[in-house]
Amino acid sequence: MRILILGGAGFIGLHLTRRLLADGHAVTVVDDFSRGRDDLEFAAIRPLVGVYAADLTTAEAYTGLPHGWDQVYMLAAVVGVRNVERDPARVLRVNTLALQHLLDWLHPGERLFFASTSETYAGTVSAGLAPVPTGEDVPLLVADAAAPRFAYAVSKLWGEAAVLHTSRAKDLRCVVGRFHNVYGPRMGTDHVIPELSMRAIRRENPFRVYGSDQYRAFCHVDDATEAMVRLMASEHAADQTVHIGNDTEQTRIGDLAQLVLRTAAFAPAPELLPAPPGSVVKRCPDITKLRSLTGFEPKVSLEEGVRHTFEWYRDNTS
Numbered sequence: 001m002r003i004l005i006l007g008g009a010g011f012i013g014l015h016l017t018r019r020l021l022a023d024g025h026a027v028t029v030v031d032d033f034s035r036g037r038d039d040l041e042f043a044a045i046r047p048l049v050g051v052y053a054a055d056l057t058t059a060e061a062y063t064g065l066p067h068g069w070d071q072v073y074m075l076a077a078v079v080g081v082r083n084v085e086r087d088p089a090r091v092l093r094v095n096t097l098a099l100q101h102l103l104d105w106l107h108p109g110e111r112l113f114f115a116s117t118s119e120t121y122a123g124t125v126s127a128g129l130a131p132v133p134t135g136e137d138v139p140l141l142v143a144d145a146a147a148p149r150f151a152y153a154v155s156k157l158w159g160e161a162a163v164l165h166t167s168r169a170k171d172l173r174c175v176v177g178r179f180h181n182v183y184g185p186r187m188g189t190d191h192v193i194p195e196l197s198m199r200a201i202r203r204e205n206p207f208r209v210y211g212s213d214q215y216r217a218f219c220h221v222d223d224a225t226e227a228m229v230r231l232m233a234s235e236h237a238a239d240q241t242v243h244i245g246n247d248t249e250q251t252r253i254g255d256l257a258q259l260v261l262r263t264a265a266f267a268p269a270p271e272l273l274p275a276p277p278g279s280v281v282k283r284c285p286d287i288t289k290l291r292s293l294t295g296f297e298p299k300v301s302l303e304e305g306v307r308h309t310f311e312w313y314r315d316n317t318s
Contacts, residue, residue: 007076180245211275
């Protein structure tokens with residue numbers, strides 16, 4: 001197949017590109033390289049893919065791209081709690097404009113995957129209006145649209161609506177995938193597992209643990225890319241919103257920190273600190289729908305995934 005990945009130099013984008021190349025597909029990557037990096041790992045696949053450097057918030061970015069793609073993956077976005085809180089207006093601008101220009105550009109019949117997030121329903125969980133594990137059918141609630149952290153959720157809420165309504169209007173075939181705490185090598189340091197790993201590598205003591213009594217369900221990036229590939233191959237997934245994650249290992253953050261420290265062979269004194277403002281106490285997807293549509297089952301255990309991720313940061317940190 002001919003496949004276009006917008007945001008293909010980023011974390012999930014690079015892992016997805018590698019997977020699709022391994023499956024024998026022809027891949028073209030578009031990225032502005034503001035978050036996605038033109039590093040040694042991207043350089044290793046550069047000879048194997050088409051590469052466009054473009055600012056996707058402008059309509060002109062799409063004029064040089066051909067049509068006729070079998071699949072299009074929209075992964076480009078401003079993500080990360082620190083980035084969101086630092087400049088929420090930029091998050092809203094970039095995430096909405098890039099997607100709107102893509103939807104205007106797509107031709108009828110083209111197949112699109114849109115990367116959304118569990119943050120879309122975080123307000124519902126925090127208000128006690130949704131069970132955990134959480135399915136796709138819960139109401140979506142933004143408790144405070146002015147709160148900086150909610151800028152990302154709002155941009156993805158808008159994106160889900162825009163994708164689904166445009167799909168019907170233009171006869172596209174779209175899948176909305178809500179990622180849940182996807183982690184792995186090369187994801188930057190603004191996420192809990194890489195951040196804990198980096199501080200363990202630096203031998204921080206006392207060792208800070210934020211929100212130790214919160215719970216998350218982490219999904220290794222290899223499992224996430226497997227789910228994406230399966231969803232895009234499923235005719236029954238068209239115009240569906242589907243949770244992507246791992247519901248088999250709900251993990252307390254304090255226990256996650258201990259797992260990282262054991263992996264690092266480091267035993268500092270813990271310093272327990274409050275969770276970041278606005279974060280939910282517990283998050284875990286119900287992936288019954290993903291299973292029924294694709295037969296997907298998570299394969300990478302948290303222990304294996306943390307070890308894999310820690311070793312990458314250890315070996316790639318100067």
